[in-house]
Amino acid sequence: VCRVGGGLLEVAKLLALKAQLGDDGKTQFVLKTPKGTRDYNPKQMAIREKVFNTIIRCFKRHGAETIDTPVFELKETLTGKYGEDSKLIYDLKDQGGELLSLRYDLTVPFARYLAMNKITNIKRYHIAKVYRRDNPAMTRGRYREFYQCDFDIAGQYDAMIPDAECLKIVHEILNELDLGDFRIKVNDRRILDGMFAVCGVPDDKFRTICSTVDKLDKMSWEDVKKEMVNEKGLSEEAADQIGEYVSMQGGMDLAERLLQDHKMSQSKQACAGLSDIKLLFKYLQLFHVTDKVVFDLSLARGLDYYTGVIYEAVLTQASAVSAANEAQNCANAEESVSVGSVAGGGRYDGLVGMFDPKGRRVPCVGVSIGIERIFSIMEQKAEASPEKVRTTEVQIMVASAQKNLLEERLQLISELWNAGIKAEVMYKKNPKLLSQLQYCEEAGIPLVAILGEQELKDGVVKLRVVATREEVDISRADLISEIKRRTEA
Amino acid sequence: VCRVGGGLLEVAKLLALKAQLGDDGKTQFVLKTPKGTRDYNPKQMAIREKVFNTIIRCFKRHGAETIDTPVFELKETLTGKYGEDSKLIYDLKDQGGELLSLRYDLTVPFARYLAMNKITNIKRYHIAKVYRRDNPAMTRGRYREFYQCDFDIAGQYDAMIPDAECLKIVHEILNELDLGDFRIKVNDRRILDGMFAVCGVPDDKFRTICSTVDKLDKMSWEDVKKEMVNEKGLSEEAADQIGEYVSMQGGMDLAERLLQDHKMSQSKQACAGLSDIKLLFKYLQLFHVTDKVVFDLSLARGLDYYTGVIYEAVLTQASAVSAANEAQNCANAEESVSVGSVAGGGRYDGLVGMFDPKGRRVPCVGVSIGIERIFSIMEQKAEASPEKVRTTEVQIMVASAQKNLLEERLQLISELWNAGIKAEVMYKKNPKLLSQLQYCEEAGIPLVAILGEQELKDGVVKLRVVATREEVDISRADLISEIKRRTEA
Numbered sequence: 009v010c011r012v013g014g015g016l017l018e019v020a021k022l023l024a025l026k027a028q029l030g031d032d033g034k035t036q037f038v039l040k041t042p043k044g045t046r047d048y049n050p051k052q053m054a055i056r057e058k059v060f061n062t063i064i065r066c067f068k069r070h071g072a073e074t075i076d077t078p079v080f081e082l083k084e085t086l087t088g089k090y091g092e093d094s095k096l097i098y099d100l101k102d103q104g105g106e107l108l109s110l111r112y113d114l115t116v117p118f119a120r121y122l123a124m125n126k127i128t129n130i131k132r133y134h135i136a137k138v139y140r141r142d143n144p145a146m147t148r149g150r151y152r153e154f155y156q157c158d159f160d161i162a163g164q165y166d167a168m169i170p171d172a173e174c175l176k177i178v179h180e181i182l183n184e185l186d187l188g189d190f191r192i193k194v195n196d197r198r199i200l201d202g203m204f205a206v207c208g209v210p211d212d213k214f215r216t217i218c219s220t221v222d223k224l225d226k227m228s229w230e231d232v233k234k235e236m237v238n239e240k241g242l243s244e245e246a247a248d249q250i251g252e253y254v255s256m257q258g259g260m261d262l263a264e265r266l267l268q269d270h271k272m273s274q275s276k277q278a279c280a281g282l283s284d285i286k287l288l289f290k291y292l293q294l295f296h297v298t299d300k301v302v303f304d305l306s307l308a309r310g311l312d313y314y315t316g317v318i319y320e321a322v323l324t325q326a327s328a329v330s331a332a333n334e335a336q337n338c339a340n341a342e343e344s345v346s347v348g349s350v351a352g353g354g355r356y357d358g359l360v361g362m363f364d365p366k367g368r369r370v371p372c373v374g375v376s377i378g379i380e381r382i383f384s385i386m387e388q389k390a391e392a393s394p395e396k397v398r399t400t401e402v403q404i405m406v407a408s409a410q411k412n413l414l415e416e417r418l419q420l421i422s423e424l425w426n427a428g429i430k431a432e433v434m435y436k437k438n439p440k441l442l443s444q445l446q447y448c449e450e451a452g453i454p455l456v457a458i459l460g461e462q463e464l465k466d467g468v469v470k471l472r473v474v475a476t477r478e479e480v481d482i483s484r485a486d487l488i489s490e491i492k493r494r495t496e497a
Numbered sequence: 498v499c500r501v502g503g504g505l506l507e508v509a510k511l512l513a514l515k516a517q518l519g520d521d522g523k524t525q526f527v528l529k530t531p532k533g534t535r536d537y538n539p540k541q542m543a544i545r546e547k548v549f550n551t552i553i554r555c556f557k558r559h560g561a562e563t564i565d566t567p568v569f570e571l572k573e574t575l576t577g578k579y580g581e582d583s584k585l586i587y588d589l590k591d592q593g594g595e596l597l598s599l600r601y602d603l604t605v606p607f608a609r610y611l612a613m614n615k616i617t618n619i620k621r622y623h624i625a626k627v628y629r630r631d632n633p634a635m636t637r638g639r640y641r642e643f644y645q646c647d648f649d650i651a652g653q654y655d656a657m658i659p660d661a662e663c664l665k666i667v668h669e670i671l672n673e674l675d676l677g678d679f680r681i682k683v684n685d686r687r688i689l690d691g692m693f694a695v696c697g698v699p700d701d702k703f704r705t706i707c708s709t710v711d712k713l714d715k716m717s718w719e720d721v722k723k724e725m726v727n728e729k730g731l732s733e734e735a736a737d738q739i740g741e742y743v744s745m746q747g748g749m750d751l752a753e754r755l756l757q758d759h760k761m762s763q764s765k766q767a768c769a770g771l772s773d774i775k776l777l778f779k780y781l782q783l784f785h786v787t788d789k790v791v792f793d794l795s796l797a798r799g800l801d802y803y804t805g806v807i808y809e810a811v812l813t814q815a816s817a818v819s820a821a822n823e824a825q826n827c828a829n830a831e832e833s834v835s836v837g838s839v840a841g842g843g844r845y846d847g848l849v850g851m852f853d854p855k856g857r858r859v860p861c862v863g864v865s866i867g868i869e870r871i872f873s874i875m876e877q878k879a880e881a882s883p884e885k886v887r888t889t890e891v892q893i894m895v896a897s898a899q900k901n902l903l904e905e906r907l908q909l910i911s912e913l914w915n916a917g918i919k920a921e922v923m924y925k926k927n928p929k930l931l932s933q934l935q936y937c938e939e940a941g942i943p944l945v946a947i948l949g950e951q952e953l954k955d956g957v958v959k960l961r962v963v964a965t966r967e968e969v970d971i972s973r974a975d976l977i978s979e980i981k982r983r984t985e986a
Contacts, residue, residue, distance in 0.1 A: 039609065039612060039613045040571065040613065041570070042567060042569055042571060042595055043594060043595055045569075047564060047567070047610050048565040048566075049614070050562035050619075053562070053564060053565060056565075057563075068889065069918070069920070070919075071891045071919065071921035073539035073542070073889055074542045074546075075537055075538060075539060075542060077530070077536050078530050078531060078535070079642065080531055080534075080642075081530070082527065082529065082531060098589060098590075099592065101587075101588040101589060101590045102590070103588065105532060106532055108531050110589075121536050123528060124528045124530075130539075137568060141592065141594075153567050166925050169903075169907075169924040170924050172907075173924075176911070176914070180914065180915075291907060294904055294907040294911060365528070400557065400562055401557055402560045415783055418658075418661075418780060419783045422665070422783060425559070428558065429558070430557060430559075431559075432560040435650070435654035436654060436655050
């Protein structure tokens with residue numbers, strides 16, 4: 009199916025190679041960003057700022073403080089926290105001194121921060137870039153350098169109250185960003201472990217079987233079963249039993265039913281998880297968010313450090329848009345089956361204790377918003393919209409209609425800046441009026457202050473409204489209040 | 498003098514070593530951030546946010562867009578841009594694939610971005626962390642990971658207009674941050690080069706002699722001269738002539754005088770630089786900022802890429818505070834002589850061309866605000882002030898006076914969140930009223946909404962003002978507008 013695409017890909021590679029060679033065939037400088045990374049141009053930054061503002065506003069609404077940690081950690085801080093994914097960690101070169109790695113997520117640095125500062129309760133958010141030497145799929149918003157927006161609640165509290173708040177936050181953010189319909193899947197590590205136990209999975213295979221279950225959002229059950237049986241050596245019978253459970257989805261009712269299930273109810277762990285799911289749904293009802301939340305036994309999540317409730321939000325609508333985009337790209341065709349998750353998290357009660365010299369536990373629950381995929385969707389929406397994205401907030405351009413008025417322009421703009429007005433001037437001694445007006449049209453600047461000999465004599469400025477071309481003389485004394493009146497509405 | 502301090506330092510090192518050993522003497526996990534880096538706690542973040550907002554507001558006032566680039570670049574992108582400082586670049590480990598380095602500043606990635614995207618004019622700011630394997634001096638705000646706040650204007654424009662705007666920006670920001678008195682030193686690479694030429698410095702020694710001149714803010718003239726003569730092999734006569742020039746400071750008048758100087762005027766380069774300094778001062782007069790700007794022939798700046806005007810801002814008052822702090826620390830005693838620079842920049846007309854396959858030049862001028870030192874000062878000020886730094890913006894706590902009202906609290910806080918109110922609730926089924934009120938006092942939360950059986954029956958909420966302990970019953974229907982009225986003033 010992909011043969012034509014593959015051929016085109018080859019040609020593209022050759023062309024890229026050719027571009028690296030000069031006219032004389034010598035190798036030249038390669039002008040690019042590292043694999044899996046990208047620059048953000050001003051338009052992308054304007055969208056990014058809007059998304060961040062929505063997210064930060066929500067985190068602040070829920071009373072979170074914020075912290076920041078270094079982009080790299082001691083290598084040993086990250087060791088043993090990510091299971092099979094550890095191979096994706098970026099290490100720094102040993103240049104003499106400590107061995108360092110780029111952070112892989114914001115959760116492990118957060119746990120290190122809590123243990124190091126002996127903090128036993130905090131509600132904090134952290135928005136920063138993390139690094140994974142993964143196979144990039146940039147059209148799907150999967151990069152090697154990407155932002156995470158994390159909100160976590162640390163502390164010994166009554167069950168499921170902070171957990172429910174994390175889900176409320178996901179609900180608020182996805183609603184406010186207006187990305188189309190979404191679902192939040194919920195499960196619990198204890199339910200998974202209990203399920204594995206009652207299905208006859210040997211203890212030492214829990215983690216690896218869990219990793220395989222985690223692939224259910226990308227692979228069919230048949231393929232998952234094959235991996236369990238053929239690669240991981242599970243009995244066919246055990247796999248089939250797991251298969252029955254992981255097809256179950258529901259709400260509080262499903263948790264109640266499973267608590268009565270003759271097999272599941274044999275596991276204390278599973279029962280503890282199921283009771284907490286019930287409690288969680290009770291709180292989610294009070295928050296009026298159960299319409300989007302589904303208890304889904306196939307949700308596993310890869311990371312090793314989760315100990316209780318886990319959740320993941322997926323878009324159920326916007327995904328169609330991006331799947332269509334990806335269909336054009338053969339290399340990614342198989343990936344387009346998966347509906348990308350835009351948020352995920354869970355409870356990790358043991359992680360801080362791994363850092364504490366005395367092993368003191370600080371229970372934690374948190375959520376991470378996967379912002380890159382959200383950016384991609386917002387960018388597509390912005391491009392489809394007829395509205396132009398402004399990349400500055402400039403209110404007025406200080407222009408002149410005649411020559412030799414640079415000094416007067418600089419004097420006036422200095423007054424405006426000092427009064428807090430966002431203003432620009434062209435960096436030319438004698439710019440043409442037309443080019444000054446054109447610049448305003450392109451940049452979306454709404455007003456122009458035009459200076460000329462006559463205006464200077466009269467102590468006024470000609471104020472021009474770019475959209476309507478209307479012009480009025482305003483006295484210099486009234487200019488600042490007039491600009492504010494017209495632009496700060 | 499430092500013997501006692503040195504002794505204490507030894508003891509501290511031993512104690513740190515002991516802390517790494519468990520009770521049984523086995524090595525334990527080291528709980529720290531990498532050398533030269535730090536975490537920011539919520540209080541520091543609140544201050545950081547305030548400083549960033551001031552700076553961003555200024556950059557936006559001047560019509561700048563913003564971009565972002567990856568934290569690492571291809572190693573070859575950074576090669577040959579930083580002269581002797583290149584040894585301070587952090588390299589990533591070769592894990593198969595491209596050779597990468599952490600960015601050393603934001604200027605080189607900006608130039609790479611312009612060349613890569615064939616952009617010939619833009620005004621952009623970029624606030625991000627950069628990395629230097631330097632000797633950290635954290636009490637002075639010198640870290641291995643630190644923020645830079647860069648504003649640059651790229652494009653072919655009339656001389657000194659964008660350059661003057663950069664200085665106006667430094668002036669605005671340092672004024673608004675209220676850090677005490679400051680000076681902005683100005684010089685020009687062409688004046689330095691011309692000066693070296695007329696003083697008899699051989700062409701191939703310009704850069705290295707320039708590096709030595711750059712040390713004049715940390716070393717006496719005698720020591721600088723010694724380095725020139727003994728280490729760099731300059732004739733004593735040439736050194737003395739340089740000594741005369743680099744002691745000169747002034748304004749437009751000095752530039753005029755040097756244009757008449759029988760020796761300096763022999764250098765075309767120097768004359769071009771001096772004429773531009775004159776023009777710069779003319780524009781700075783229109784901006785009313787000449788009170789803080791001084792033309793200082795000793796200003797050299799280390800980086801290789803500057804080609805024209807260069808500048809550096811130093812605090813002349815706050816430095817006294819931090820010098821006093823450092824006096825307690827023997828290790829840093831010699832460094833406290835230097836008055837830290839808080840902003841610097843200049844013109845670099847050749848850098849973009851180094852990245853363009855055809856060598857097309859894009860003239861650039863920019864300024865970088867050195868935020869870490871500013872943070873240190875703001876932190877010291879905040880600590881000295883009786884006012885408490887709030888780390889959240891929570892408007893109200895939803896509390897209960899009796900037991901078994903968790904559900905009612907969750908329902909109410911959900912309503913508040915949905916109405917955009919910043920609110921918190923304690924994550925306990927039955928918290929004591931006193932502990933809820935105490936939390937508000939500590940966190941600076943101004944209002945409490947108290948629920949009790951009676952209030953629920955009456956359809957009201959008891960609104961308590963934390964500061965005055967005043968309490969009023971507010972109907973549920975009016976609650977949101979009442980909270981807004983009382984807190985969004």
